Amino acid sequence: MSATAEHGVIAAGHPLTAEAGAEVLRAGGNAVDAAVGAMLTSFAAEPLLTGLGAGGYMLVAGGGQAPVLLDFFVQAPARRQDEGAAELEAVDVSFGDAVQVFHIGPASCGVYGTPAGVCAAVERWGTISLERLAAPAARLAREGVTLNAGQAYVAEILADLLTSTPECAALWAPYGQVLREGELLRNPELGDALERLGADGAEPFYRGDIAAAVCEWLWARGGSLDRAALASYRAIEREPLRVGYRGNRTVLTNPPPSAGGTLLAYSLALLDRGPQPPPLEEVLTAMESAQAERTPEFVEGLAQEGFLERFLTAKLGSTTHISVLDSDGRACSVTCTNGEGSGVVVPGTGIHVNNVMGEEDLNPLGFHRHPAGRRMPSMMAPSIVLLADRRSHRSPIGGEVELVLGSAGSNRIRSAILQTIVGVVDHGLGVREAVCAPRAHFEDGIVYHEPGIDMTAPRALAPEREVVRFHSLNLFFGGVQAVHSAGGRLTGAGDPRRGGVAVSA
Numbered sequence: 001m002s003a004t005a006e007h008g009v010i011a012a013g014h015p016l017t018a019e020a021g022a023e024v025l026r027a028g029g030n031a032v033d034a035a036v037g038a039m040l041t042s043f044a045a046e047p048l049l050t051g052l053g054a055g056g057y058m059l060v061a062g063g064g065q066a067p068v069l070l071d072f073f074v075q076a077p078a079r080r081q082d083e084g085a086a087e088l089e090a091v092d093v094s095f096g097d098a099v100q101v102f103h104i105g106p107a108s109c110g111v112y113g114t115p116a117g118v119c120a121a122v123e124r125w126g127t128i129s130l131e132r133l134a135a136p137a138a139r140l141a142r143e144g145v146t147l148n149a150g151q152a153y154v155a156e157i158l159a160d161l162l163t164s165t166p167e168c169a170a171l172w173a174p175y176g177q178v179l180r181e182g183e184l185l186r187n188p189e190l191g192d193a194l195e196r197l198g199a200d201g202a203e204p205f206y207r208g209d210i211a212a213a214v215c216e217w218l219w220a221r222g223g224s225l226d227r228a229a230l231a232s233y234r235a236i237e238r239e240p241l242r243v244g245y246r247g248n249r250t251v252l253t254n255p256p257p258s259a260g261g262t263l264l265a266y267s268l269a270l271l272d273r274g275p276q277p278p279p280l281e282e283v284l285t286a287m288e289s290a291q292a293e294r295t296p297e298f299v300e301g302l303a304q305e306g307f308l309e310r311f312l313t314a315k316l317g318s319t320t321h322i323s324v325l326d327s328d329g330r331a332c333s334v335t336c337t338n339g340e341g342s343g344v345v346v347p348g349t350g351i352h353v354n355n356v357m358g359e360e361d362l363n364p365l366g367f368h369r370h371p372a373g374r375r376m377p378s379m380m381a382p383s384i385v386l387l388a389d390r391r392s393h394r395s396p397i398g399g400e401v402e403l404v405l406g407s408a409g410s411n412r413i414r415s416a417i418l419q420t421i422v423g424v425v426d427h428g429l430g431v432r433e434a435v436c437a438p439r440a441h442f443e444d445g446i447v448y449h450e451p452g453i454d455m456t457a458p459r460a461l462a463p464e465r466e467v468v469r470f471h472s473l474n475l476f477f478g479g480v481q482a483v484h485s486a487g488g489r490l491t492g493a494g495d496p497r498r499g500g501v502a503v504s505a
Contacts, residue, residue, distance in 0.1 A: 005504035008326035011481035011492040012038050013408065016045040016145065018494065018503040020136055021324060024128065025505035031324040031332040032060060032125035033133065034505075036118055038322045039334060040137035040194060043114075044187065045145050048154045048162075049320040049338060049408065052193055052205070053214075053353040055113035056319075056336030057254050058121055059240060059382040062401040063330030067252050067384070070124070071236040071375060072117025074110035074356040077229040078372035086222025088358045088367060091160045093340070100410075103358030103367070104161055104343045106223030110356045110376060111233050114336060115197055115205040120235035134198030141350070142191035144184040150499025152181035154475070164343035168352065171345060190350030206230045210349050217346045218353065225353075232373065243268050245385075246276060246425060250399060253383040253417075260379035263290040264414045268421070277426035280440065281458045287415050287442040319380055319408035320498070325483040325490055331404040333382035335413075359410070379413045382406040385421060402485055403431070408498060409478030415441040416478030424484065431484035432493040435500075439477040450477060473497050 008031060010021040021038030029037070035058065043051045050056070055074035061067035079085075089105035122130045147155065155162060155178050162172040171187060172178055179185055196204055204210040211230045218225050241255040243265040251268055254261030267286040271278050278286075319337035342355035356376055358367065370376060383406055386399035403424055407416040416439060423434030438452035446466045449455060450473055459467065470476070479498030484491050494500025 005490045006327065007505040008034065008324060009483045009490040009492040009502060009504050010034055010038060010322065010324045011483050011494045011500060011502040012042065012322045013049065013320040013479055013481060013494070013498050013500045014042065014045040014148070014151070015501045016140065017042040017322065018501045021322065022503040022505040023136075024133065025324075025326060027128070029128045030125065030328065031326040031330040032121055033128045034324045034326070035322050035332040035334050036121055036126065036130075037133045037136070038324070039114070039118060039336065040134050041140060042320055042322070042336070043194065044137055044141035044190060046151065046320050047185070047187070047190075047352060048151065048158060048341060050114070050336040051338050051352050052114055052190070052197070053112045053351040054336050054338040055110070055354065055356065056117060056334060057258065057378070057380055057382050058117065058332060058334040059252060059254070059384055060125060061240070061252055061331050061384045061386070062325070063328050065330075067240045068124075069238045069240045069254060070117060070120060071238055071258075072113035072120065073258070073378050073380070074113060074354055074376050075229070075233060076357065076370040076372055076374050076376060077111055077224045077226065079368045080222070080224040084222055085224070089164065091164070093157050101360065102161070102340050102355065103360070104164060104340070104355045105358070106218050106221040106342065106344055108339070108342045108355035108358030109218055109223050109225050109344060109353040111225060111229045112354060113233065113235065115202040116233055116235045118197065119202040130201070131198035134194050138191040138194040138198070141194060142186070142188045144186035146184055147179055147181050148499055149181050152179070155179055158340055161340055161343050165345065167345040167347060168343050187350050189348060193350045206233055210351075213349055214346050214351060214353065218344065221344070223344075229372070241265055245272050245421075248388045249402070249425060250386045250388065251383060251421065252386065254378075254381045257375050257377055258380065259377040260381035260414050261383070264381050264383070264417055266290050267414065267418050271422065278422060279457065280453065281461050283419065283422060284440060284442050284447060284458050287418070290414065291443060319410070319413065321382070321406035321408055321479065321481045323404040323406060323481045323483045323492070325401060325404050325485060329401055331384050331401045331483075333384055333404050333406045335380040335382045335406045335408070337378075337380060337408070379411055380406070381413055381417055383417055385425070400485070403482060405480055405482035407478040407480040407495075409476070411443055412441050412476065412478045415439065416480050420480050420482060431482050431491050435480045435482055435493040435495050438473070441477060448476070450474065
């Protein structure tokens with residue numbers, strides 16, 4: 001889409017999610033209000049990607065205030081050691097041209113953060129009550145959401161997960177097979193939980209009856225999540241990571257202990273040394289260099305104070321996403337994930353608990369290696385690009401918001417964001433062109449790419465790389481949702497790979 005907006009623009013992974021945020025903007029809410037309203041709706045409209053049992057990050061900048069990163073990602077519980085402890089359960093998920101193994105079950109569940117994150121965001125920046133923001137989402141969960149093509153495709157490839165427990169199958173395969181496009185998904189218990197969140201805040205989810213129900217259900221099935229782990233959870237405000245790009249831009253993104261933002265910043269800094277615009281082989285080399293830095297020392301160091309400065313100094317001399325930019329220039333970039341979901345749906349709560357402790361991409365050193373209470377080293381990297389001018393270049397704020405973006409897609413998050421920034425900043429593409437452009441991704445010696453990319457030069461420079469060509473645009477390559485500001489005009493783009501849309505308000 002491309003339109004002038006009176007109140008702002010939102011880009012999200014589902015039409016209902018985006019429209020919910022746009023309605024909040026029209027009602028006079030700011031970018032954070034809109035993002036929270038959209039988040040809550042996404043729990044009903046995009047339940048395979050996010051939910052009350054998930055975690056995430058929110059980056060807020062612009063509007064004359066210093067940027068803040070709100071960390072409400074999944075946290076590691078203490079690993080259960082008794083004979084009743086469950087093992088991770090492996091399932092294969094096919095993206096058509098690539099297969100990835102995911103691990104689910106009670107042993108995969110970490111300490112969820114979205115209820116705490118929603119409440120912290122509303123308290124810190126909100127102008128509309130949480131009860132009012134939650135009401136439409138609760139109603140939607142009770143009435144049901146008709147599966148669109150994107151959500152139906154995700155359900156199809158996750159069919160083994162969705163039928164792995166009777167409770168999950170009751171939601172997703174009520175007639176014996178997983179719901180298809182055009183069929184209705186209803187979760188009345190989720191509607192009740194969303195209403196409860198609006199009325200009572202996060203307390204019931206961490207120290208009250210909902211927390212008790214979740215922990216008792218998981219513990220009886222061998223999970224490690226317990227009441228103490230939930231009771232101690234808090235959303236954390238952090239200073240965003242900043243990296244300069246092309247002389248007059250600052251990219252804000254997710255700092256340690258998240259991994260994705262750090263690796264994105266490293267890739268951008270490498271590209272900043274080279275020509276503008278960078279050729280594809282330079283972008284792939286930056287991806288390869290970032291991937292090579294994800295060593296055991298890197299993963300262990302993320303939790304150490306001062307790691308970011310040491311890492312970048314030494315090397316140079318960081319799902320579903322919602323992006324919002326309001327008419328006052330405030331930007332909100334929020335990424336949430338349930339992993340793929342553990343398959344564990346807790347009766348009476350509507351909560352499908354995350355499987356983050358079983359995500360190979362987040363556990364590169366092996367499963368259950370993170371100490372209790374540590375935030376998991378996510379690849380999620382909600383980001384904002386600031387464009388400096390002579391007045392604001394050295395100010396604490398850093399410049400005017402030019403681009404708000406983020407992505408879903410596990411390890412492909414950082415490459416999707418990187419290529420979108422390069423498209424807008426270096427190639428001068430419109431935001432929709434940049435989001436829809438074919439993508440490549442480097443990982444473990446393999447270059448994956450979508451059709452429309454000429455691999456002649458990269459093959460010649462690095463013939464040892466294996467190349468896997470996808471036959472069409474695919475959600476494997478992420479789901480970038482972005483909003484762009486130029487000349488007083490706001491435009492947005494939702495990623496067609498994940499059914500994303502942008503709506504002006």
